[in-house]
Amino acid sequence: VLLPRIEYLDFAGRWFGQVAYDLASSGSAISSAAELGTTVAQDELAARDRFRSALSRRYGVPEAEIVPCVGGSGAFFALVAAATSRGDHVLVESPGYESLIRVPQGLGLEVRRFERRASDGFSLDPERVLAAIGPETRLVVVTDPHNPSGVVASDRSIAELADYLAQRDVWLCVDEVYLELAAPGTTARKLGDNVITCSSATKCWGLPWPRAGWVFVPERLVADVTRVERHVVGLAPASSFAWGERATLGADALLERAARGLAQKRELVDRFVNDSVGALAWTPPHARSLFGWIHDRRGHCSLSRIERGARQRGVLVSPGEFFDAPGWFRLSWSAELEIVQEGLRRLGQVLELGNGG
Numbered sequence: 001v002l003l004p005r006i007e008y009l010d011f012a013g014r015w016f017g018q019v020a021y022d023l024a025s026s027g028s029a030i031s032s033a034a035e036l037g038t039t040v041a042q043d044e045l046a047a048r049d050r051f052r053s054a055l056s057r058r059y060g061v062p063e064a065e066i067v068p069c070v071g072g073s074g075a076f077f078a079l080v081a082a083a084t085s086r087g088d089h090v091l092v093e094s095p096g097y098e099s100l101i102r103v104p105q106g107l108g109l110e111v112r113r114f115e116r117r118a119s120d121g122f123s124l125d126p127e128r129v130l131a132a133i134g135p136e137t138r139l140v141v142v143t144d145p146h147n148p149s150g151v152v153a154s155d156r157s158i159a160e161l162a163d164y165l166a167q168r169d170v171w172l173c174v175d176e177v178y179l180e181l182a183a184p185g186t187t188a189r190k191l192g193d194n195v196i197t198c199s200s201a202t203k204c205w206g207l208p209w210p211r212a213g214w215v216f217v218p219e220r221l222v223a224d225v226t227r228v229e230r231h232v233v234g235l236a237p238a239s240s241f242a243w244g245e246r247a248t249l250g251a252d253a254l255l256e257r258a259a260r261g262l263a264q265k266r267e268l269v270d271r272f273v274n275d276s277v278g279a280l281a282w283t284p285p286h287a288r289s290l291f292g293w294i295h296d297r298r299g300h301c302s303l304s305r306i307e308r309g310a311r312q313r314g315v316l317v318s319p320g321e322f323f324d325a326p327g328w329f330r331l332s333w334s335a336e337l338e339i340v341q342e343g344l345r346r347l348g349q350v351l352e353l354g355n356g357g
C-alpha cells in the first residue's frame with residue numbers, strides 16, 4: 001500500500017465513543033444541524049461561492065485567495081500536494097499531530113523534523129527551524145495553536161520565520177484548526193506572502209460532520225489546490241460548503257457556546273496538574289484551549305497503561321507515543337464539567353498519582 005498508517009486516527013477510531021470519560025477528543029462539543037437553525041439543500045451549487053465570501057468577510061482575506069476544501073484534513077492534504085513537487089523535503093514540527101507527517105510521506109515526500117522544546121515553552125523558534133532546513137526543503141509545517149501543547153505562537157515569531165523562509169523560497173504552512181478559540185477571526189495568512197493556512201469548522205465551532213474546511217493561499221497557488229479536489233472527491237459536496245457558510249456566519253455564537261463552562265473545567269485541570277506534587281508537568285496552554293500536553297515525569301504513562309485505563313476505568317487520554325513523545329499525554333477537557341471532573345479522578349487512579357482519586 002502506498003499510504004502509511006496514521007496510527008493516532010486508528011487509535012481514535014478504536015476508542016472514541018467507547019468510553020464514558022473521554023479526555024482525548026480535542027474538539028468543542030458537537031453542534032447539531034438544528035442548532036444552526038437552518039437547513040440546506042444538497043445541491044446548492046452556489047454554496048461554494050457563498051462560503052468563500054463568508055470566509056473572506058470574517059478573516060479579511062480576498063476571495064481570490066480562498067479555496068473551500070473537505071475538512072481540515074482535506075485542506076492540509078491539498079496544501080501539501082499543491083506546494084511541493086517530487087523530490088522536495090518537508091520539515092514538520094515535533095511533537096506534532098501525526099497526519100502532518102504521514103500525508104507528505106504518503107505523497108512520496110521526505111519528511112524531516114524540528115523540535116519545539118518543552119524547555120522553551122513550545123515556542124516557535126525561527127533559529128531552530130532554520131538550522132533544520134536543507135536545500136531540498138520546500139515546505140515547513142506548524143500548527144498554531146500548537147497541537148499537542150495548546151501554546152500560541154506570537155505573530156512576530158511567525159512573521160519572522162516566514163520572512164527567513166521566503167528568502168529561501170520555502171512555504172510556511174500554518175494549520176490553524178484550533179485558532180478560533182484563541183484569536184477569533186484571525187489568520188497567519190496575513191503575516192507573509194509565503195504563509196499558507198488551512199482550517200475547518202470542526203474543532204472550535206464544534207462542527208465536524210459538515211466536513212467544511214478551507215485554505216488561504218496566494219492566488220498563484222489556487223489552481224493547484226483546486227486540482228486536488230478533482231483527484232480526491234471529483235466535486236466536493238455542496239452541502240458541506242452550505243453548512244460551512246452557515247457556520248462562518250454564526251461563528252461568534254458557536255464560539256460563545258464552546259466557551260461555556262470552559263474556565264471552570266480549566267480550573268479543575270490546573271488543580272489536577274498542580275496537586276500531582278511534581279509527578280506531572282506542563283506548559284499551561286492559552287486560556288481558552290481545550291487541551292494541554294502533560295509530561296509524566298516518573299515515566300508511568302504509556303500507550304499500554306492508557307489503553308488499560310480505557311478498558312478498566314472508562315477514561316481515555318491521547319498517548320504521547322502518537323506525537324513522538326512517549327511518557328507524555330494530551331489531556332482534553334471538551335466534555336461536560338461532570339465528565340471532566342470524574343474523568344480526572346479516574347485518570348489519577350490510572351496513573352497512580354495518589355491524589356485522593
Ligand SMILES: Cc1ncc(COP(=O)(O)O)c(C=O)c1O
Binds near residue numbers: 076097177199201
Ligand atoms: C492539527 C490538526 N489539523 C487538522 C485536523 C483535522 O481536521 P478535520 O477534522 O476538520 O479534518 C486535526 C484533527 O484532530 C488536527 O488536530
